Amino acid sequence: MNAGHGSPLGEDDDVLAVMPRIAQLGNAISRGRLTEHAMKAAGVEVDRPAFSVLVSVHMAGRPLRISEIAEQMQLVQPHVTRQVQTLERHGLVRRTGDPNDRRVSIIEPTDAGRTAADRYARTLISWFTGAIAHWSEPDRAALGRLLARFADDVTTHLATLEDS
Template identity: 85%
Template sequence: MNAGPESPAGGDDDQVLAVMPHLAQLSNAISRGRLTEHAMESAGIEVDRPAFSVLVSVHLTGRPLRISEIAEKMQLVQPHVTRQVQQLERRGLVRRIGDPNDRRVSYIEPTDQGRAAADRYARTLIGWFTGAISHWSEQDREDLGRLLARFADDVTAHLATLEDT
């Protein structure tokens, strides 16, 4: 069904629709495939996938985060994130640091062990993705990086408008 030549945002609906199966394929390959398991094994720690996702998310942010910020960033509910953080704390992968201005507030940051595990995980993924596109031209690899970053930023910003309504 064609909704018209142009969507309200100015993009061609049919072109976007044609990409959707590829996005689903990529999402399934990454989230359900052996790649995530392999990367977690390379990290050398034993926690469940949701907890590891919290660790990686906090690490990649590059600054301590409140539980509410982690939940928002990962689009999860706070009690779920709290349970994952507690698991990571018990394993010595994250620690809580207090807010000097408000004793009720604590921030979560990775420990050295947590940072090292998240780095091993990321290096494994980067190595795998780099290998998957190694036969691409340098220009194609640069275009992918530029367009993927732009796509992620625009989708995130557009999703924020849903939350505002």
């Protein structure tokens, strides 16, 4: 491309330039040692998929149907059901009848499940806080604000794919 001429993508270049960084961060979190470290700190001996279900249920702050967990995590219901069964065997979640529909179960963390999910979250927060400890307060605040905005906007925009 000649100097002085804009890219054929124009404003999309800014987004395109950050995409490898988003992938890098996603890989570091989901496949890296950080998740393993946080799970170890949680003190729970379940596999990563089951632990992800536990964290999702805990972060929801309310009991969830399996269909809600599956939708939230973008998984199929049979997969979530298997993970919930594993978590039940380990005493990390409990299944109770939905008072509005007795054919449906709702899932909520037990005290042990909440404690494990909290330890996991505190470990991650501590690690991320340490990673950006050298940043200025305005930079840390901007990251939090922009990341929250980005997550909300991406989630909202993803809903348009479901509508089409």
